[in-house]
Amino acid sequence: MRIVILGSTGQFGTDLMKTLREDHELIGLTHRDLEVSNYSSCLAIKEHHPDVIINTAAFHKTDQCEEEPEKTFLVNAIGPKYVSSVSREIEATTIFISTDYVFDGTGKEPYVEDDLPNPVNTYGISKLAGELYTKQNPKHYIIRVASLFGVAGASGKGGNFVETMITKAKKQEPISVVDDQRMSPTYTADAAKTIKSIIESRLPFGTYHAANGGFCTWFQFAKQIFSLLNMNPSLTPIKTSQLQVKARRPKFSALTSTKLSKYGMQAREWTEALSDYLVEKGHKQQ
Ligand SMILES: NC(=O)c1ccc[n+]([C@@H]2O[C@H](COP(=O)([O-])OP(=O)(O)OC[C@H]3O[C@@H](n4cnc5c(N)ncnc54)[C@H](OP(=O)(O)O)[C@@H]3O)[C@@H](O)[C@H]2O)c1
Numbered sequence: 553m554r555i556v557i558l559g560s561t562g563q564f565g566t567d568l569m570k571t572l573r574e575d576h577e578l579i580g581l582t583h584r585d586l587e588v589s590n591y592s593s594c595l596a597i598k599e600h601h602p603d604v605i606i607n608t609a610a611f612h613k614t615d616q617c618e619e620e621p622e623k624t625f626l627v628n629a630i631g632p633k634y635v636s637s638v639s640r641e642i643e644a645t646t647i648f649i650s651t652d653y654v655f656d657g658t659g660k661e662p663y664v665e666d667d668l669p670n671p672v673n674t675y676g677i678s679k680l681a682g683e684l685y686t687k688q689n690p691k692h693y694i695i696r697v698a699s700l701f702g703v704a705g706a707s708g709k710g711g712n713f714v715e716t717m718i719t720k721a722k723k724q725e726p727i728s729v730v731d732d733q734r735m736s737p738t739y740t741a742d743a744a745k746t747i748k749s750i751i752e753s754r755l756p757f758g759t760y761h762a763a764n765g766g767f768c769t770w771f772q773f774a775k776q777i778f779s780l781l782n783m784n785p786s787l788t789p790i791k792t793s794q795l796q797v798k799a800r801r802p803k804f805s806a807l808t809s810t811k812l813s814k815y816g817m818q819a820r821e822w823t824e825a826l827s828d829y830l831v832e833k834g835h836k837q838q
Pocket residue numbers: 558559560561562563564565582583584586587588589607608609610611612627649650651652679697698699700701705706707708709
C-alpha cells in the first residue's frame with residue numbers, strides 16, 4: 553500500500569514510519585510539509601496517490617486547549633474534516649488517531665468501542681468532532697489510544713511522562729503525581745503494530761481501541777517506572793484537586809477493545825510494554 557503519514561516525525565508518527573516501512577511505500581509529511589488546518593495544504597496529499605492516509609497531527613496540550621479553543625478545533629476537528637474530504641475524493645482510507653479523553657471517565661470498567669463518548673474538556677470535544685468528521689469518509693478507521701510513550705517523545709508536549717519522571721528523579725527533585733486518575737499507558741510501538749495489523753487484515757472500517765492492556769493511576773505508572781529502573785526517588789501521591797489545572801480530566805479513562813480481541817488481536821499489558829520501552833530508550837538493560 554502507499555501510505556501517507558501526517559505528523560511523521562511526532563512521537564506516534566515516528567513509530568508508525570518504523571513499523572510500516574518494511575512492507576509498504578511510505579510518504580511521511582511533517583508539519584513543515586503540510587498544515588492540516590489549511591484545505592489547500594491538505595490538497596497536496598492527492599499528489600502522492602495514497603491508498604491510506606494516517607493523521608496523527610494534533611494540538612494536544614490539554615490545559616492550553618482550554619485557553620485556545622479556536623486553534624484546538626482548527627487542528628483537531630477542521631483538519632480531520634479536510635483530510636477526510638481529500639481521502640474521500642481519491643477513494644483512500646482515512647485513519648484518525650483519537651483519544652481516551654472522548655470519554656467522561658465516570659465508568660468503572662475500561663471503555664469499549666461502543667461506549668458513549670461524553671468529553672469533559674476542550675481537547676476531548678475537539679477530538680470527538682475530529683472523529684465525526686472522519687466518519688464522512690466511509691472508508692475510515694478511528695484508532696483511540698491513551699497516555700502515549702514512544703522513543704521520539706511527543707513533540708507537542710516536549711517529551712512524555714516516562715522521560716519527565718526519569719529526569720526529575722535524576723535531578724533528585726521531590727515528585728508528586730496524581731493518584732486519582734486511571735488510564736491505560738500505551739507504547740506507540742505497540743499501537744503502531746496494531747494499526748499495521750488492522751489495515752493488512754482489512755478489518756471492517758470503524759472505531760478501534762488500541763491501548764496496551766490493563767490500567768493504573770499516574771502515580772502507579774511512576775512507581776512502576778522507578779521500580780523497573782531500581783530508582784528510589786521521593787515520590788508522593790496527590791489528588792487532582794491539589795493541582796491548579798485548566799482542563800478537567802476524566803477520572804477513569806482506561807480503554808479495552810472487544811473488537812480487536814474478536815479478531816484474535818490481544819494487546820499486551822502496559823507493564824511489559826513499559827519494560828521494552830525502557831530498554832529501547834537505553835534506560836535499562838534487557
Ligand atoms: N500523547 C498522548 O499521550 C496521546 C494520548 C491520546 C491520544 N493522542 C493522540 O495521538 C496522536 C499523536 O500524538 P503524539 O504523542 O505522537 O503527538 P506529537 O508527538 O505532538 O505528534 C504530532 C505531530 O503532528 C504535527 N502537527 C501538529 N500540529 C500540526 C498541524 N496543524 N498540521 C500538521 N502537522 C501538525 C507535529 O509537528 P510539530 O511538532 O512540528 O508541530 C507532530 O509531528 C495525536 O492525534 C493525539 O491527539 C496522544
